[in-house]
Amino acid sequence: MWIDQHFDGGNIRVLECKDPQKIKLAIRQDKNAEFAQWFSFHLHGAKNKTVTIIIENASQCSYPKGWENYSVRHSIDGSVWNCTPTRYEQGRLIIEHTPLSSLVHYAYFAPYPWSRHQNILQYAARHGAKLHHLGCSIEGRPMTELSLGHGPKQVWIIARQHPGETMAQWWVEGFLSRLIKDGEPFSKKLKELATIHIVPNMNPDGSVHGNLRTNAKGINLNRVWNNPSVDTEPEVFYVRKRMLETGVSVCFDVHGDEGLPYNFFAFPWGIPSLSEQQTKDFDRLSATMCLTSPEFQTKYGYPRPAPGKGHPGVCSCWVAEHFNCTAVTLEQPFKDNAILPDPKVAWSPQRAAMFGASSVQALYLFIKESNSSNL
Numbered sequence: 001m002w003i004d005q006h007f008d009g010g011n012i013r014v015l016e017c018k019d020p021q022k023i024k025l026a027i028r029q030d031k032n033a034e035f036a037q038w039f040s041f042h043l044h045g046a047k048n049k050t051v052t053i054i055i056e057n058a059s060q061c062s063y064p065k066g067w068e069n070y071s072v073r074h075s076i077d078g079s080v081w082n083c084t085p086t087r088y089e090q091g092r093l094i095i096e097h098t099p100l101s102s103l104v105h106y107a108y109f110a111p112y113p114w115s116r117h118q119n120i121l122q123y124a125a126r127h128g129a130k131l132h133h134l135g136c137s138i139e140g141r142p143m144t145e146l147s148l149g150h151g152p153k154q155v156w157i158i159a160r161q162h163p164g165e166t167m168a169q170w171w172v173e174g175f176l177s178r179l180i181k182d183g184e185p186f187s188k189k190l191k192e193l194a195t196i197h198i199v200p201n202m203n204p205d206g207s208v209h210g211n212l213r214t215n216a217k218g219i220n221l222n223r224v225w226n227n228p229s230v231d232t233e234p235e236v237f238y239v240r241k242r243m244l245e246t247g248v249s250v251c252f253d254v255h256g257d258e259g260l261p262y263n264f265f266a267f268p269w270g271i272p273s274l275s276e277q278q279t280k281d282f283d284r285l286s287a288t289m290c291l292t293s294p295e296f297q298t299k300y301g302y303p304r305p306a307p308g309k310g311h312p313g314v315c316s317c318w319v320a321e322h323f324n325c326t327a328v329t330l331e332q333p334f335k336d337n338a339i340l341p342d343p344k345v346a347w348s349p350q351r352a353a354m355f356g357a358s359s360v361q362a363l364y365l366f367i368k369e370s371n372s373s374n375l
């Protein structure tokens, strides 16, 4: 019996792995920062044995409340991810499981590997997306933007500034797949109204290193949009530069939230120049999202900051302030979606992708309505 984490996105430290009833592990911190919560590892050689896996440092992680009512995901084929009996007790996360295969992958959420990212770029390129090389990450990985459509509105979709929030990239995969699907009517109409720019992975280095929140320099990218440096956060620097070239009409920055079991928007209510039109548009976008996906809701979310109290380095704040437009942070759960629970899989890559696909329709309806109200 042994544990492996030496792969793309892997993260765990082995403290003890002799007794199947007492496998002791610890989550390691981001490469150059103190954040910790993401984990991803393989357990070998425990087929049909009941194992007890204990993550000893769960209470010292970044969001201990994230472990309450949470289930570790596991997969034996890399595509179906199911919940594993998990409990959070005395500061330790305890997983009890009887693997059906001699190689099981356990993770905080279904991982989204770099190889899959590359496959999606190829898939999009074959279906007419234009690929733009915006620059390189700290470690030299490409920052790639896909663009589709030819309309005057500029829609920006970015995901995985926080690399451990893999559901963000599953969401993008669903969104993009619908957008390039032949004959899909809402996609056709959206592409007439707008040019859609997508950066599926904002933090390639952090993703590969198995970080929770930061890039290879230990920078939280979603705090530096007001003044990014090419030396410490080139990922934001290059994407922002491109946004300044194209302009932005609507921006979705897609994330995951460790604590709240819901899909929700965090609007940049705290920006200094918040206009009445922006507030109206935020409400209209929320209402449209509720209509197009029962996975979305507006009752639960973050407390609303007072005007001027938002962090100017948060992507949605900088975009909404600079372009005077609709920009949002979209949060999805690591837990289950409490308004539509599915105890077998909880929030899953498939559900995130379907939610992403439904957002094509929401964006089309939102932009169509914006156009008619501006006439």
Ligand SMILES: [Zn+2]
Residues within 6 Å of the ligand: 162, 165, 255, 256
């Ligand atoms: Zn995030």
